[in-house]
Amino acid sequence: DGGITQSPKYLFRKEGQNVTLSCEQNLNHDAMYWYRQDPGQGLRLIYYSQIVNDFQKGDIAEGYSVSREKKESFPLTVTSAQKNPTAFYLCASSPRDRGTTGELFFGEGSRLTVL
Amino acid sequence: QKEVEQNSGPLSVPEGAIASLNCTYSDRGSQSFFWYRQYSGKSPELIMFIYSNGDKEDGRFTAQLNKASQYVSLLIRDSQPSDSATYLCAPNQAGTALIFGKGTTLSVSS
Numbered sequence: 001d002g003g004i005t006q007s008p009k010y011l012f013r014k015e016g017q018n019v020t021l022s023c024e025q026n027l028n029h030d031a032m033y034w035y036r037q038d039p040g041q042g043l044r045l046i047y048y049s050q051i052v053n054d055f056q057k058g059d060i061a062e063g064y065s066v067s068r069e070k071k072e073s074f075p076l077t078v079t080s081a082q083k084n085p086t087a088f089y090l091c092a093s094s095p096r097d098r099g100t101t102g103e104l105f106f107g108e109g110s111r112l113t114v115l
Numbered sequence: 116q117k118e119v120e121q122n123s124g125p126l127s128v129p130e131g132a133i134a135s136l137n138c139t140y141s142d143r144g145s146q147s148f149f150w151y152r153q154y155s156g157k158s159p160e161l162i163m164f165i166y167s168n169g170d171k172e173d174g175r176f177t178a179q180l181n182k183a184s185q186y187v188s189l190l191i192r193d194s195q196p197s198d199s200a201t202y203l204c205a206p207n208q209a210g211t212a213l214i215f216g217k218g219t220t221l222s223v224s225s
Contacts, residue, residue: 031212033212033213035215040123041217041218042121042203042215042216042217042218043159043203043215045212045213045214048211048212050210056211058212059214088156090158090159099209099210100147100207100208100209100210101207101208101209101211101212101213102207103149103161103164104149104151104159104161104213106158106159106160107158108157108158109157109158
């Protein structure tokens with residue numbers, strides 16, 4: 001079945017540690033996205049990539065890094081520079097219909113807790 | 116800065132009533148819109164896409180778009196407890212990524 005796989009589902013980190021969240025899709029979508037969600041809040045855009053080897057910062061990119069070496073993969077690294085990383089992280093992809101974003105297909109999310 | 120505004124709620128309605136969710140947006144270039152539903156602790160799922168002025172109906176859901184007023188709404192008829200969730204509005208974007216409103220939390224009581 002086609003879809004988006006995020007791992008791990010739950011992750012605990014000590015302060016000062018970097019962690020990498022995995023996102024893999026087999027939908028053959030060009031574009032991939034990372035969003036962050038805090039309790040009672042909407043989705044805030046961290047980074048997005050419209051094509052391999054290219055990505056753009058979203059509204060809250062500070063303290064995060066990404067790579068897009070393969071079409072299928074868009075990992076997110078939460079660095080120690082991110083001051084408040086405890087959140088629910090959602091990866092998504094889209095086919096980009098006629099120059100617009102198009103429908104987003106979401107993974108199940110990764111919940112990061114900093115101890 | 117493109118903005119999407121939604122009343123955060125919670126919006127409480129009794130079972131069987133009509134729930135009305137509203138969304139306003141600042142970008143006059145937005146031509147189409149998505150409504151996503153998100154259950155607590157889960158990822159969002161698409162429930163409606165609207166691109167023309169007027170109404171679009173899908174089962175118990177009706178989306179209404181007024182581009183001149185920069186306003187889009189979602190009506191849920193015969194609300195059920197299973198409709199209790201957060202509803203997110205997002206204008207379709209050209210060349211970038213979806214920017215979501217903060218969402219409206221709906222609670223349907225039986």
